[in-house]
Amino acid sequence: MNLKKYATLTKAGIIESLQFRLGTFVMIVGNLLYLIVVYYLWKAIYASAGTDVVNGMTFTDTLIYLVLATALFNFMEMYTVWYIGRDIQSGKIVLDLLKPMDYRSYIFWSYSGEFVTNFVYTFLPTFIIVAVVTKGAISFGSNLVFFVISVVIGISINYSIDFIVATICLYTESIWGINIMKQVIVLLLSGATVPLAFFPEPFKTITFYLPFQSIYNAPLSILLNAHQDLLSVARVIGTQLIWCIVLTVISKLFWKASLRQITVNGG
Amino acid sequence: MSAIIEIKDLTKEFKVLERREGLKGSLQDLFSRNYKTVRAVDNVSMTIEQGEIVGYLGPNGAGKSTTIKMMTGVLEPTSGTILTNGIVPYKNRSKNAQEIGVVFGQRTQLWWALPLVESFKILKDIYQINDKDYNDMLDLYRSLVDIDPLLHKTVRQMSLGQRTLSDILAAFLHNPKIVFLDEPTIGLDVAMKANIRKLIHALNKEKNTTVILTTHDMGDVDALCQRTVIIDKGKMLYDNDIEQLKKFFGSYRILKVRPTGELETQAESIKNELEGFSVRIMDDWISILVDEEKAGVMDVLGRLQRSYKIKDMQLEEISTEEVIKKIYEGGVN
Numbered sequence: 001m002n003l004k005k006y007a008t009l010t011k012a013g014i015i016e017s018l019q020f021r022l023g024t025f026v027m028i029v030g031n032l033l034y035l036i037v038v039y040y041l042w043k044a045i046y047a048s049a050g051t052d053v054v055n056g057m058t059f060t061d062t063l064i065y066l067v068l069a070t071a072l073f074n075f076m077e078m079y080t081v082w083y084i085g086r087d088i089q090s091g092k093i094v095l096d097l098l099k100p101m102d103y104r105s106y107i108f109w110s111y112s113g114e115f116v117t118n119f120v121y122t123f124l125p126t127f128i129i130v131a132v133v134t135k136g137a138i139s140f141g142s143n144l145v146f147f148v149i150s151v152v153i154g155i156s157i158n159y160s161i162d163f164i165v166a167t168i169c170l171y172t173e174s175i176w177g178i179n180i181m182k183q184v185i186v187l188l189l190s191g192a193t194v195p196l197a198f199f200p201e202p203f204k205t206i207t208f209y210l211p212f213q214s215i216y217n218a219p220l221s222i223l224l225n226a227h228q229d230l231l232s233v234a235r236v237i238g239t240q241l242i243w244c245i246v247l248t249v250i251s252k253l254f255w256k257a258s259l260r261q262i263t264v265n266g267g
Numbered sequence: 268m269s270a271i272i273e274i275k276d277l278t279k280e281f282k283v284l285e286r287r288e289g290l291k292g293s294l295q296d297l298f299s300r301n302y303k304t305v306r307a308v309d310n311v312s313m314t315i316e317q318g319e320i321v322g323y324l325g326p327n328g329a330g331k332s333t334t335i336k337m338m339t340g341v342l343e344p345t346s347g348t349i350l351t352n353g354i355v356p357y358k359n360r361s362k363n364a365q366e367i368g369v370v371f372g373q374r375t376q377l378w379w380a381l382p383l384v385e386s387f388k389i390l391k392d393i394y395q396i397n398d399k400d401y402n403d404m405l406d407l408y409r410s411l412v413d414i415d416p417l418l419h420k421t422v423r424q425m426s427l428g429q430r431t432l433s434d435i436l437a438a439f440l441h442n443p444k445i446v447f448l449d450e451p452t453i454g455l456d457v458a459m460k461a462n463i464r465k466l467i468h469a470l471n472k473e474k475n476t477t478v479i480l481t482t483h484d485m486g487d488v489d490a491l492c493q494r495t496v497i498i499d500k501g502k503m504l505y506d507n508d509i510e511q512l513k514k515f516f517g518s519y520r521i522l523k524v525r526p527t528g529e530l531e532t533q534a535e536s537i538k539n540e541l542e543g544f545s546v547r548i549m550d551d552w553i554s555i556l557v558d559e560e561k562a563g564v565m566d567v568l569g570r571l572q573r574s575y576k577i578k579d580m581q582l583e584e585i586s587t588e589e590v591i592k593k594i595y596e597g598g599v600n
Binding site: 016101 | 336339340341343360361362364365367369371374376378379380381385388389392393394395421
């Protein structure tokens with residue numbers, strides 16, 4: 001296997017996103033505004049609860065979790081559905097299908113450059129600020145290694161889900177509604193907007209049997225040392241791995257079956 | 268010479284939703300839908316040899332792009348067979364992609380925000396072109412067109428002509444066996460058209476690349492193709508030497524003039540003066556069909572200028588549509 005072509009696509013993505021300075025700036029500001037809203041919202045929630053600990057989490061716990069979740073989301077979200085959907089509608093998908101590479105990996109690596117830039121622009125600064133400000137909420141030990149592994153698997157799961165949704169767009173030829181629905185489901189059930197601890201039973205249990213919590217909740221819980229021993233960390237990563245394999249297989253098979261059906265636009 | 272593309276009895280059908288009109292119709296469409304089957308390509312067969320430039324002609328919606336998409340492997344035929352380089356394209360799309368290059372008129376495969384040379388480098392790695400072949404190709408490009416000013420320009424800053432030129436260079440970069448050019452000269456000015464034709468011609472000669480060219484422009488065909496295939500409503504109408512076709516059309520041009528004075532009377536008098544020419548009035552112009560084998564356009568214009576004061580003139584090539592009309596009327600084959 002030739003790895004060079006993947007690295008080239010990543011590099012091109014980095015160069016491309018560096019061309020748009022203003023876009024990066026707007027993203028950072030928007031992110032900041034969102035975090036301010038989150039801060040006041042949860043402050044109000046805790047004030048009205050009347051106790052310091054809600055669902056086993058203090059206000060600080062919740063805030064650290066959500067700040068890191070937002071940073072992780074900004075870094076991991078690929079907007080694949082938008083990109084593929086746009087290419088389907090404009091017909092540009094034909095040109096990408098005619099690259100001598102598997103389409104699924106071609107698209108992944110084409111947009112992978114954004115991981116790198118977003119990691120540097122949003123996740124890393126947020127992570128450092130949280131680590132400095134909270135003094136000790138994040139421990140620097142083996143959990144960081146497991147966190148990285150967990151994030152990589154999370155990215156793969158997220159991409160497979162995106163790719164399945166994008167494949168559905170081949171049939172509907174409309175993107176907006178489907179994508180919004182996907183985003184709401186993923187954000188809510190993955191723990192990216194509300195910590196899963198706040199979900200009522202049996203809803204909470206259900207989310208743990210779904211793949212979505214493996215995207216954001218799993219790496220965050222490892223980072224914030226929610227697990228007591230190595231065994232439970234292994235269980236979290238094991239669950240992620242199973243979902244990763246299952247969803248990769250499903251998304252590949254679904255794509256293969258769907259491609260035969262398509263009538264590319266502009267024929 | 269050996270066959271590089273073999274097409275037999277190729278047919279492609281699409282299911283098209285028949286939409287009803289108006290709000291009421293749209294609401295009905297939500298519940299019950301009528302599909303009708305459209306035959307975009309109907310029983311087409313042809314064999315193309317390595318190194319040929321084939322002009323694939325037809326009006327809009329004739330089925331040209333659909334045929335090309337099947338040859339590249341993007342679409343699966345409804346029935347019939349295609350072999351390119353001895354493989355079935357839609358079953359081995361990635362493998363086939365290594366051996367073909369494509370340019371689709373208005374779309375670009377280049378990286379929008381990057382300088383051209385970066386796009387070339389990405390393609391070099393994707394197609395796994397080795398350094399020597401890559402540099403040789405760039406040297407060849409340099410000898411044919413002035414690419415150095417383009418290399419460091421980002422694609423979004425290019426004019427349409429520059430972008431098309433770049434796209435064609437990108438399609439040839441990995442030295443493919445077949446290049447598909449879907450309306451490459453659409454929307455370009457005369458100088459750029461000539462440039463691009465020269466480039467395609469040179470690359471075909473140099474690398475013995477098979478070129479399949481779809482176009483509306485008879486000028487492209489005239490400048491490049493030894494062979495033309497004409498398709499209309501999915502059916503093949505004509506597949507033969509360009510010379511054969513030229514015998515009928517290549518020598519005809521339409522001269523349009525606008526003399527001073529009243530159009531009708533002038534037309535009448537021109538008709539008398541130029542015996543044996545077809546003279547008609549078309550949208551404020553007097554149009555004269557000139558057979559250049561009998562008389563040059565310049566001679567005709569000269570003769571007219573002696574007796575008339577000409578305010579304005581135009582020269583037109585015969586269009587694909589007119590050729591197809593003539594074929595239907597049974598003028599060729």
